[in-house]
Amino acid sequence: MTLGDVARHVGVGTMTVSRALHRPAMVSEPLRAKILKAVDELGYVRNRVASGLASGTARLVPVVIPTLLHPVYIPFLEGAYSVLAQHGYQIILSTTEYQVSAEDRLIEALLGWFPDGLFLSGVDHSARTMSVLKRVHIPIVEVMDLSDSPIGINVGFSHYKVGVAVAEYFYQKGYRQIAYAGTMTEIDLRSVKRIAGFQQTLKDYGLPYHYIQRSNEPFSIALGGGLLNELLLQQPDIQAVFFANDDLAAGALFECQRRGIRVPEQLAIMGFNDQEIANSTIPTITSVRTPRREIGQIAAQMLVDHLQGRPPAERQVDLGFKIIERASTQAAARSISD
């Protein structure tokens, strides 16, 4: 069932059918009604592949995220999907599994679809990918992080500033033995930026920086307990810990309960991402809320605007973040010795 079949059935040219369907204003009302009726009866659906080839735009937007296994990328995906779908763009889903080399090949393959735009999470790409992206003439959208030199549109927040803000928060609260606990530092470059801001700020305050890091173990609640135990072994007088995400923080909290460590009186715990679990534990966990869904929505809206000939004024948008203070860091400053 092709356009030609419909055209023959109605007794008009193929262009008239094409117009009746996609440029309604260009076809007279009675003829258009006749064509739509025939389309409906024959069950014709436009071949988007042929349409894409002929028009040069397939209304396809690949979205590349690190992984589907970690829940933080889902709200972003959802936000982007909701806006793009509304405007008739299809999403091609891809994951790098945190492998930079995979990103290279992935992006080249994705470009083979001659997409209308391209979403990438993260702003750190290989030299090869960068040169490919710069050569290609479609809007590139980098999200989740802020870039010093964005390729195209860039929506996110500064992970470095998160590290700074958390260190400052702990300092204001009176904590002086402060640690970072995380994992995947080798592949999650954004966590490295948070660490940098955190460490630098502690240094600026003249405080020691303690940390415990794993390089490749995936995030999990169980790992949080393990990291906490190792940290306490290494630094028993620790007062406050900033975890790389909420699962780890929750795991550490549960471990504290098992070991009889009172939170926040004896140990303050802060998570990252503000996932639902942070607000469900007892005590609840202070965390850094990141605008993941908004990043997806706003970035997608900017892309759509751009594609529709309304290039957004700003190419880079900093959506910020917010420390959501909960019970796990509520110890009065006085009660902490310094």
Add this chain to the structure above:
Amino acid sequence: MTLGDVARHVGVGTMTVSRALHRPAMVSEPLRAKILKAVDELGYVRNRVASGLASGTARLVPVVIPTLLHPVYIPFLEGAYSVLAQHGYQIILSTTEYQVSAEDRLIEALLGWFPDGLFLSGVDHSARTMSVLKRVHIPIVEVMDLSDSPIGINVGFSHYKVGVAVAEYFYQKGYRQIAYAGTMTEIDLRSVKRIAGFQQTLKDYGLPYHYIQRSNEPFSIALGGGLLNELLLQQPDIQAVFFANDDLAAGALFECQRRGIRVPEQLAIMGFNDQEIANSTIPTITSVRTPRREIGQIAAQMLVDHLQGRPPAERQVDLGFKIIERASTQAAARSISD
């Protein structure tokens, strides 16, 4: 940069370049090396849209899930993605947001890509969708639930049997005042099947069926507490509750802690899906583990096999489920009065 450009550059025909890239055995070794070199130098990438049009197969597989907002569909998506990506198929992501009418339009639009296959979650479709799906000559994969009359491939488990198994489990444990608590019954047809099995089994045992249901409120931890309160108001002597998912069960558990109701001694709680939260609360929550990732992987593998000319022996695969018993239902049967 097109195939023709590469061909001209090397001084061969376009077909030779096409073959060198995609049918290596058909081109002599030295010529092929020369062509690959030119491809690399010129940065040529195949236009998959043109390729798809010419060959009639674009290696595209749309995956339709109800929503990205609920985490249970993500492991399925991940499982399917991992297998499809490995075999060179691209996923087009789509969600229905639980609207049957949206599914109709969505599927027709997706069919416009002339995809190689189509993933649908759920087995309940509108009459219109059914007729479209039957007319189309691509493998349809229905997942998450089992169908009485699968259109094509069907991988999942029986939600009715889940209801039966949970009712039997509660009965064996000695509970006699048993309830179901859930939400979204109007749009989540699979939960309705669980309810049916649950209710029927209680009836077979001669036990009363209690329930509290909301029709459209989304799942959340907070809602779990609300449902529990309503249920207790309506039926104060309730002994065991089967929740529509783990978030609700966890919320109910937290509410019990707030109200001083001992779990499992005074009230047994069972969740559904066995998400990580069920194993993280104190006490841990008994739940029904469903093979979501496996469903995605196995279904995708069956689709790939089918597309590669190795049609799987069975069209329907029941991956079952398992009640993971944890602390929230561990009260000794004796301690419950009957």
Add this chain to the structure above:
DNA sequence: TTGCCAATTGATAGCGCTATCATCACGGCG
């Protein structure tokens, strides 16, 4: 009446690729 413009419809030429068949060179064989 003539001419011109706008509105509507149609004919044609690709988009970049692959399927298919033709061509050609070469070597073995009768």
Add this chain to the structure above:
DNA sequence: CGCCGTGATGATAGCGCTATCAATTGGCAA
């Protein structure tokens, strides 16, 4: 010495659609 099979390569014809320009009509101003 011609015939034929085989392997390698090329020429050509679409795949189904849309961009573009041409053609036709009718209304209206000059």
